Structure formats: structure tokens, C-alpha cells
Amino acid sequence: MVRVQRYSIAHKAMTTFLFTTAAHAASILGVHTITRLTSLHGWLESGTLPQRPGDIALAAVALLGAALWYFASQTLLISIARGLAWGGWRRQKLIGSWADNADFVYALQLAACTTILGAVNIALVPLVMIGVALRSTRLSQALADTIARSQRDRKTGLLTEDSFHAPAALRLLEDQTGRRPTAFLMLDLDHFKQWNDKYGHSGGDIVLGCVSAVLRQNTRSTDVVGRWGGEEFSVLLPDTTREEAMRIAERIRAAVAKTAITGLTELASGHATNEPRAVGPIHGCTVSIGVGLSPEHSTDYGELFRAADAAMYQAKRSGRNRVVVAPSAVPPSPRAPTSPLSRAGDSRRD
Numbered sequence: 003m004v005r006v007q008r009y010s011i012a013h014k015a016m017t018t019f020l021f022t023t024a025a026h027a028a029s030i031l032g033v034h035t036i037t038r039l040t041s042l043h044g045w046l047e048s049g050t051l052p053q054r055p056g057d058i059a060l061a062a063v064a065l066l067g068a069a070l071w072y073f074a075s076q077t078l079l080i081s082i083a084r085g086l087a088w089g090g091w092r093r094q095k096l097i098g099s100w101a102d103n104a105d106f107v108y109a110l111q112l113a114a115c116t117t118i119l120g121a122v123n124i125a126l127v128p129l130v131m132i133g134v135a136l137r138s139t140r141l142s143q144a145l146a147d148t149i150a151r152s153q154r155d156r157k158t159g160l161l162t163e164d165s166f167h168a169p170a171a172l173r174l175l176e177d178q179t180g181r182r183p184t185a186f187l188m189l190d191l192d193h194f195k196q197w198n199d200k201y202g203h204s205g206g207d208i209v210l211g212c213v214s215a216v217l218r219q220n221t222r223s224t225d226v227v228g229r230w231g232g233e234e235f236s237v238l239l240p241d242t243t244r245e246e247a248m249r250i251a252e253r254i255r256a257a258v259a260k261t262a263i264t265g266l267t268e269l270a271s272g273h274a275t276n277e278p279r280a281v282g283p284i285h286g287c288t289v290s291i292g293v294g295l296s297p298e299h300s301t302d303y304g305e306l307f308r309a310a311d312a313a314m315y316q317a318k319r320s321g322r323n324r325v326v327v328a329p330s331a332v333p334p335s336p337r338a339p340t341s342p343l344s345r346a347g348d349s350r351r352d
Contacts, residue, residue, distance in 0.1 A: 005019075005022075005023045005026070011310045013296040017083065017086065019082065019084065020084065021079055021083035022080070022083075023073060023304040024079050025076045025079040025080055027334030028075040028079060029071065029075040030118045032068075032071040032072070032075055033068045033071060033072055035227050036064060036067055036068045036071060037064070040060065040061070040064035041057060041061055041064070042058055042061060042064045042065065044317065045061060045121060046117070046121045049121050049122060049123075051118075051121070051122065056212060065114055065117070065118075066077055066114075067111070068223040069110045069111075069114055073103075073106065073107070073110060074108060076106075077103075098169075098279065108137075111351070112130055112134060115130050118128050118274055123259060127261045153335050154175035155228075157207050157210050157211065157229075158210055158213075158214035158229050158347075159214060160213060160214050160217070160218075160227050160229045160235070161226065161227065161228035161229070161230070162228065162229065163228060163230045163231055165228070166202070166226060166230070166236060167303075169226045170226045170236075170303070171303045173224070173226055173238055173240040174238065174296060174301075174303055174306065176240065177178070177240050177241055177296065178296070178297075178301055180241075181207055181239070183239075183241070183242060183243050183244070183295065183296060183298075184238065184239065184240055184241070184293055184295070184296040184306070185241065185242040185243075185244070185246070185247030185250075185255075185293060185294070185296075186236070186237075186238050186239070186240060186293070186294040186295075186296070186307060186309070186310040186311070187236065187237040187238075187247070187250075187251055187278075187291055187292070187293055187294075187310060188230075188234065188235075188236055188287065188291070188292045188294075188310040188311050188314040189213075189217075189234065189235040189236070189237070189254070189289050189290070189291050189292075189314070190233055190234050190235075190290050190314055190318060191210075191213060191234075191287065191288075191289055192287075192288045192289060192290055192318070192322040192323055193322075194206065194232075194233035195211070195335070197287070198207050198281070201266045201267065202267070204267070205266045205267065207265055208263060208264075208266060209264050210229070210233070212261050212263050212287070213235065213261070213287065213289065214227075214235070215258060216254060216261055217235060217237065217254065219257070220250065220253050220254050220257055221237060221239075221250070221254075222239075224240055224241075225237055225238065225239050225240070226238040226240075226309045235289075236307075236310075237254075243293055244298065244327070247293050247295065248325060248327065250295065250323050251291045251293055251325040254289070254291065255289055255291055255323065255324070255325055258287055258289045258290075259285075259287070259323065260285070261285070262283030262284070262285055263284045263285070263287060264281050264284075264289050266281050266284055267281070276318035277313045288322060288323035289313065289323070290314055290317035290318045290322050290323065290324060290326075291313075291325045291326070292309075292310045292311060292312065292313030292314030292316065292317055292323070292325075292326055292327075292328060293325060293326065293327045293328065294306045294307065294308075294309030294310030294311075294313060294317070294328050295308060295309070295327070295328070298331070299328050309328035310328060311329055312328055312329075313328035313329075315325045316327070316328075316329075337347060
């Protein structure tokens, strides 16, 4: 009955549902059979653990056999289902590695301990549950940390392009609901290729790290800051007027221009010399910033991006190292996201 209810809720494929149900049935019935054919059922029902060495060994073997049967029946039937679904029958692909099955084995160990404790005194079972809760908490925290790291750009620690859209679109929606203004900044490092050519890609990474530090220092905790790949950055400023957005953008531009880049190693003709020479601090990194405003330019996330992007291009065409606000009429751009949570266009400058 539980399986049927789950099928109606999850809407799994019929083959998946049948094989999973068969795996549950086979494992449970097999364990029950082993229990009835050995002395396990006697001491489980009476709550009296075996005392003689022979009985203890028999009970231990029976308990181990029940766990092995459960594991084997689940693994075999699920492997058959995977083979039929994927068309491959390699062992690693069907049953996975030891790491893939480690949690399953851990669960079976807990089941055996719970069985023994439950036979002696049901009040002891919560002792096992405490361990389960602690392990579950650690696994959940590890998973959360992994997800958080995957959303951050490795070189700058800012949000990646893909992970930027959702929180930025949410902030924009919140401002629209509260009838508050929003600003969107698109930033592009000027002549970034020259930094790579003179100081190598490691030097370029140092420059990116310095600019990202400036962005963090000059934005609020409620702002959404990300790196769009290459030398581009984006900042969504919730509850920000036109005047405030211009002030923040100009502050960022000036801070980048004043930043001393340290840790660079000079290259010769694009190749490292035999004895790389540390140089610095170096000034001269500048950034062009485009500003899009909501509701002035648009309340749509994709169109707001397009406005800021167009303004950024205009800043670069006008001489770089400046802040430009988007015009009222924004030309179409293939880079604009088509929906608030969609990915941005694939075209990118080198």
C-alpha cells in the first residue's frame, strides 16, 4: 500500500517502480525467512540474548546473513533495472564502487545494532538514533558546503554566472513588489589582455582577485555580486535609486583605479624568464561600468541586464574607465537572459 501511494505521488517510470518494489519485497521476505529458519526469531521474540558460545555464533551468523541477503537482493534487482535502462552491463556501472555503497552498508550496521538493542530493551533504541542524527547532520552540512562552493567562482570567490541569476532576479522581484527602485551594474576590466600578456594568466588571476576584493568592500551584504567569466563582473543593487547607483558605481571605479596590484611576476615575451622577477605594486587597472535602472529602463530582469550591458559597451567606446547610464532606448542583445532564472546568452568576449 505504501509503494502504491508513493507511485501515485512520485510518478516514477513503471519499470523503476516494479524493480524497486521487487527489491524491497525480496529483501524483506528473505530476511524474514532467515529469521524463522534460525534461532534469531527465538531470542528476538523473548528478548533474551543467547548465552552459549554456539548459540551466540549461530545468531551472529544469522544476523550477518540477513544483512548480506538484504544487500544482495537490493543490489541485484536494482542492477538489472539499471542494465535494462542504460543498456550497459559493466559491474562498476551496475552496482557502483565501495564509496557508492558505503552509506547502505552503514545503514545495515545500524539496523543490526537496533535489532539487538530492541530485543533487549526498546528504550535503548534512541541511543542508535542519536548517532544517526549526528551523522545525518554532518552529511547535510557537507552537502551544503559543497553546493555553496560550486556556486562560487574559484578565482574570485564571487557568485558564478549561473548562480547569480536566481538571487538577483529574486531581489528585483522583491523591489518590484515593494515599489522600490533597483540598479544593475555590468563591469568590464579595461585592456585585460595586456595584463595576461605581460604577467601571464596567474598574474591575470591576481588582478581579478584584487578587483573582486574591491567589489566586496564597496557593496552591501544585500547586494548580489558575481563574475560573468573572463573579465566581466555584475552587481545587482536592490532598493537603490539612480543617484545612489551612480555614486556606488563611481566609488567602485575610483577604488579599482587606485588599487595597487601586488604579487605579480614579470614575464618576457609572454614566457617566464629563468628567474621570474617579482614586480609591484602596480597601478593602472581600470574598469568600465554600465548602469541599468528599474523601473526607469525596465522591470524585466533580462531587459535590465541588456540595459546595463549596452551602457557598459558605451563606456568602453567612450574611452573606458568611466561610468555610463543606459539610454532610454536599449538595442537588442543576444546576451540578455530570456527569463529571470534562465542562463545568459552563450556569446562572450575573449
